[in-house]
Amino acid sequence: xxxxxxxxxxxxxxxxxxxxxxxxxxxxxxxxxxxxxxxxxxxxxxxxxxxxxxxxxxxxxxxxxxxxxxxxxxxxxxxxxxxxxxxxxxxxxxxxxxxxxxxxxxxxxxxxxxxxxxxxxxxxxxxxxxxxxxxxxxxxxxxxxxxxxxxxxxxxxxxxxxxxxxxxxxxxxxxxxxxxxxxxxxxxxxxxxxxxxxxxxxxxxxxxxxxxxxxxxxxxxxxxxxxxxxxxxxxxxxxxxxxxxxxxxxxxxxxxxxxxxxxxxxxxxxxxxxxxxxxxxxxxxxxxxxxxxxxxxxxxxxxxxxxxxxxxxxxxxxxxxxxxxxxxxxxxxxxxxxxxxxxxxxxxxxxxxxxxxxxxxxxxxxxxxxxxxxxxxxxxxxxxxxxxxxxxxxxxxxxxxxxxxxxxxxxxxxxxxxxxxxxxxxxxxxxxxxxxxxxxxxxxxxxxxxxxxxxxxxxxxxxxxxxxxxxxxxxxxxxxxxxxxxxxxxxxxxxx
Numbered sequence: 001x002x003x004x005x006x007x008x009x010x011x012x013x014x015x016x017x018x019x020x021x022x023x024x025x026x027x028x029x030x031x032x033x034x035x036x037x038x039x040x041x042x043x044x045x046x047x048x049x050x051x052x053x054x055x056x057x058x059x060x061x062x063x064x065x066x067x068x069x070x071x072x073x074x075x076x077x078x079x080x081x082x083x084x085x086x087x088x089x090x091x092x093x094x095x096x097x098x099x100x101x102x103x104x105x106x107x108x109x110x111x112x113x114x115x116x117x118x119x120x121x122x123x124x125x126x127x128x129x130x131x132x133x134x135x136x137x138x139x140x141x142x143x144x145x146x147x148x149x150x151x152x153x154x155x156x157x158x159x160x161x162x163x164x165x166x167x168x169x170x171x172x173x174x175x176x177x178x179x180x181x182x183x184x185x186x187x188x189x190x191x192x193x194x195x196x197x198x199x200x201x202x203x204x205x206x207x208x209x210x211x212x213x214x215x216x217x218x219x220x221x222x223x224x225x226x227x228x229x230x231x232x233x234x235x236x237x238x239x240x241x242x243x244x245x246x247x248x249x250x251x252x253x254x255x256x257x258x259x260x261x262x263x264x265x266x267x268x269x270x271x272x273x274x275x276x277x278x279x280x281x282x283x284x285x286x287x288x289x290x291x292x293x294x295x296x297x298x299x300x301x302x303x304x305x306x307x308x309x310x311x312x313x314x315x316x317x318x319x320x321x322x323x324x325x326x327x328x329x330x331x332x333x334x335x336x337x338x339x340x341x342x343x344x345x346x347x348x349x350x351x352x353x354x355x356x357x358x359x360x361x362x363x364x365x366x367x368x369x370x371x372x373x374x375x376x377x378x379x380x381x382x383x384x385x386x387x388x389x390x391x392x393x394x395x396x397x398x399x400x401x402x403x404x405x406x407x408x409x410x411x412x413x414x415x416x417x418x419x420x421x422x423x424x425x426x427x428x429x430x431x432x433x434x435x436x437x438x439x440x441x442x443x444x445x446x447x448x449x450x451x452x453x454x455x456x457x458x459x460x461x462x463x464x465x466x467x468x469x470x471x472x473x474x475x476x477x478x479x480x481x482x483x484x485x486x487x488x489x490x491x492x493x494x495x496x
Contacts, residue, residue, distance in 0.1 A: 065485055066331045068353050068400075070391060071362035072372075072383055073309070074281060076407045076468040077334055080360065081316060082304055083474055084332060088482075089318045097298045103306045104291060104298060105246050106170040106216065107282030109163050112257055114277065116157055118269055119149055125272070150265060159256045166246045171216055174308075216309065247294060254292040261285045279366070279411050282307030304469050310336035328486075350396055358401040358485045361388060362468075365443045366411035368425045381426070389450050398456040401488055403464070403481055406443055410467040412436055440465045 022034065069077040085093045123145045149157070250257075260266060270277070277283055282305065284291050291302065298306075313335050320328045333356070353359075367380035388404070391397065413436035416422060422439055423429045428446075432438050444463050451461045462484065464477050 064329050064331065066333065066356040067485065068333045068335070068356045068359045069362070070335055070359055070387070071405075071407075072364070072380065072387065073336075074307075075362040075364045075384070076405070076466075077336065077362055078308070078310060079281070079304055079468045080362065080405070080474075080478075081332055081334055083468060083471070083478055084330070085316075085318065086300055086304070086471070087475055087478060088320045088330070092318065093300075093303075097300070097303055100298050100303045100306050101296065102170055102173050102246070103308045104282075104284060104302055105250060106167065106174070107307050108250060108257075108284050108288070108291065109167045109170070111277055111280075111283065111285055112160060112163055112260065113167070114275065115260060115266060115270065116160065118273055118275060119153060119157065119266070122147060122149060122269060153260070153263065153265065156256050156260045156263075160253055160260065162249050163253060166249045169246050175216060247292070247296065250292040251294050254288050257285070257292075258288050261288070279414070280307070281305065300471060301469070304471065310334065312336060350394060353397065353400070356400055357488065358403055358481075359391065359397065360403045360405060360481065361391060362405045362407045363388060363443075363447065364408045365406045365439070366408035366415060368412075368422060369415070369420060379425070385447075385450070388447060389454055392451050393454040393456070395456050399459075401460060401462065401485070402451065403462045403484075404444075404447055404451070405464055405466045405468065405477075406440065406447070407466050407468055409436065409440060409465045410470065412439060 022031065026034070069080060071077050082093070124147045125145065148154075277285065284302070284305070290296065313333065315331055315333045317329065317331045320330065333353070363381075363384040365381065365384075367384070370380045372378045372380055372383060392402065416434050416436055416439060421434055423431070423434070429439070429442060432442065444465065448461050448463060462481070464481075466474055466477055468474050
C-alpha cells in the first residue's frame with residue numbers, strides 16, 4: 001500500500017481568504033505598501049460608517065410631516081397645495097409666479113373657445129326668448145327655430161380666430177412632444193365643472209369646426225415649469241419684462257374678448273345652456289384688461305385661481321420658510337386625475353399612505369347640481385360622499401387623522417342666493433331655509449356622521465367650510481390645520 005505524503009501547507013477552504021492572502025514571495029517593500037493601502041482603506045470605511053450614523057441621527061432629529069390630499073377632479077387639491085406653498089415657502093412661491101402665466105393664458109383662451117362653440121348652433125329662443133312661436137318652442141326639428149348668428153358676433157368670432165394658434169403654442173410649451181394624449185384626455189375642459197360643457201345633446205350637435213374642449217394635463221413634477229421658463233435667470237426678477245407671442249396676441253384681442261363676454265346675447269345663450277364660466281377654476285374674463293397687458297405679472301390670487309390638471313400620484317417636498325416650524329420638512333402627496341384615476345391610484349397606493357400624518361379631503365359642496373364630466377349619470381356631490389365613505393372605512397388608514405374641507409362655499413352661496421333650491425337636488429335637505437349657513441351646517445353634519453359611522457376605530461373629526469381661492473380665510477384655516485398636524489405629529493413621536 002502506497003502512503004501519500006501529508007502536506008504541511010494549511011488547507012484554506014475560504015476562497016475570499018485565499019484571494020486576500022499575501023503573496024508567498026512578497027518582499028518587505030511590497031508588504032509595507034500593502035499594509036499602508038489597507039490602513040488607508042480602513043480609515044475611509046470608518047469615515048463612511050460615521051457619516052451614515054450621523055445622517056441617521058440627523059434624520060431622527062429632523063421633523064418630517066406628510067400630508068395626503070384627496071378629492072375628485074376640480075375639488076381644489078392643487079389650489080390647497082399652492083396655498084401651503086404661498087404661506088410657508090413664500091420666496092419659492094414668488095419666484096414661480098411668472099411660470100404660471102402660460103397656464104393663465106391657456107385658461108383665458110379655453111374660456112373664449114367655450115363661448116364661441118356655444119354660438120355655433122343657436123336657436124331662435126336663444127336670441128329672441130320672448131318672441132312668439134308658431135310651433136313648439138322646444139322642438140328642434142323645426143327649421144324656423146334655427147337662426148343665423150348676429151353679424152356683430154360673427155365679426156367677433158372671425159377676429160378671435162388667432163386664439164386657436166395661441167392655444168397650439170401654449171400646449172406645445174406646457175406639454176412635451178411625446179405626450180400627445182395630454183390633448184385627448186376625454187372631453188370636458190377646464191371650464192366644464194358644471195357638467196354642461198361641451199355636451200350639446202341632440203339639440204346642439206357640435207359642427208365640424210367646433211373646438212373640442214379636451215383638457216391639457218401635466219405629469220407630476222416640475223418639468224412643465226422648466227419648459228415654460230425657457231431661461232436660466234431668476235423667474236421672480238426677470239420675468240416681468242418678458243413678452244411672448246401669446247401675450248402679444250391676447251393683448252391685441254383683448255377688446256374683442258371683452259365685447260364677446262359682455263354681450264347680452266352671449267350671456268343669454270350661456271344662461272340658457274347653463275354654462276357658468278364664472279364658477280369655473282381658471283376664470284379670468286372679468287380681469288381681461290389686466291391679465292392681457294403686455295407687462296402682466298401674475299399675482300398670488302391669479303396663481304391660486306389657475307387651472308392645470310395633474311394626473312397620477314405626485315409628492316411635493318418643501319421646507320418651512322416662515323413660522324415657528326421653520327426648517328420642518330413637509331411632504332404633500334397629491335392624488336390627481338379623473339374619477340377613475342383617483343380611485344385606481346388610491347386603491348393601489350393606500351398601503352403606502354398609512355404613515356401619513358393626516359389626510360386633507362376636499363369635497364366641493366357647490367357641485368350639488370352638477371354631474372361628472374367623465375360620467376354624466378353621476379352627481380358630483382354624490383361622488384364626493386362615496387369617496388369620503390371609502391376613505392373613512394379603510395382599515396389601513398384607521399389611525400390617520402382626517403381633515404375635511406367642504407370647499408367652494410363661495411360658489412354655494414352664490415347659487416343659493418340666485419334662487420337655485422338645494423332641496424331640489426338633495427331631497428334630505430327638506431324644507432330647511434335655502435341659506436348658505438344652513439346648507440354648510442347640514443353638509444358638515446352629514447359628512448361628520450359618515451366619519452363617525454364608518455371609521456374602524458373612534459377618531460377626531462376636523463371639518464372646515466372653505467373657499468380655497470380666498471387667501472384670507474383659507475390662510476387661517478390652513479394655519480389651524482398645520483398646528484393640529486404638527487401637534488399630533490409631536491404627540492405620536494412622544495415629544496409632546
